[in-house]
Amino acid sequence: ALPICQVVMESELKFDTNGDGLIENSGFADQTYDGWVVSGPSAYCGGLWLASVCMMCKMAEILKDDEVLQKYSDILERGKSAFERLLWNGKYYNYDCSRNRYANSVMSDQCAGQWFLRACGLGDGEYEVFPKEHILRAEIGRA
Numbered sequence: 001a002l003p004i005c006q007v008v009m010e011s012e013l014k015f016d017t018n019g020d021g022l023i024e025n026s027g028f029a030d031q032t033y034d035g036w037v038v039s040g041p042s043a044y045c046g047g048l049w050l051a052s053v054c055m056m057c058k059m060a061e062i063l064k065d066d067e068v069l070q071k072y073s074d075i076l077e078r079g080k081s082a083f084e085r086l087l088w089n090g091k092y093y094n095y096d097c098s099r100n101r102y103a104n105s106v107m108s109d110q111c112a113g114q115w116f117l118r119a120c121g122l123g124d125g126e127y128e129v130f131p132k133e134h135i136l137r138a139e140i141g142r143a
Contacts, residue, residue, distance in 0.1 A: 002059050006068065009056055012049070013075075021078030022086070023049045025096060039098035041086045047093070047113025050079050050129050054117060058127065080129055092138040111135055 015023035025038035025045055038045065053076045060069035087093045093110040096103055114130045117123035123130075 002056075002063055002065065002068065005056060005059065009052065009072075012052075016075075016079075019078075020082040021053075021075045021080070022046050022082040037100075038096045039100065039103075040096055041082065042096035043087050043093035043107055043110035044095075044112055046079075046083050046087065047109075047111065047130070048116065049113070050076065050083060051113035051116040053079060054122060054127055054129050055120065058120075058122060076129070084131070084134070088134055093134075110138055 012023065015026075017024050022041050023045060024040050025042050053072050056072040057069055057076060060066075060072060083093075086097050089104060092106050094103055095105040095107045095110075111130070114123055114135050117127065117129060124132075
C-alpha cells in the first residue's frame with residue numbers, strides 16, 4: 001500500500017506551489033464542497049492534507065522505510081508550521097487565506113484533519129499535528 005500512497009501523494013504535492021509543506025487551493029471549487037470557492041491554504045483541505053502526510057509517516061515507520069519517513073516528516077513539519085501561521089487566528093482556523101470577505105469565516109470542517117487522525121488512532125503524542133489547545137478552542141468557538 002505504501003508505494004501506491006506515495007504515487008498519490010507525489011501527484012498531490014504539485015498543489016504545494018510554494019514548498020511550505022501545505023497545499024494551496026486554486027480559487028475555484030476544487031474540493032468536496034462543490035460550490036465553495038477556496039483560495040490558497042485552507043483549514044479544510046490543508047488539515048486533511050496534513051493528516052494524510054502524517055499517515056504517510058506512520059506507514060513508513062511501521063514498514064521501517066527511513067527514507068520515506070524522513071521525506072514526509074520534513075513535509076509535515078513545514079506544513080504544520082505554515083498551517084498555524086497562515087490559518088490560526090487565535091480563536092479558530094480561518095476558512096482560507098484569500099482576501100475574500102469570507103476568508104476568516106468559521107468552517108464546521110476546520111478540524112476534519114484532526115477527526116481523521118483520531119479515527120485512525122493518531123493525533124496525539126508524536127503524531128499530534130494540530131495543537132490540542134487550538135482544536136479545543138476552535139471547537140468551543142464554533143458552539
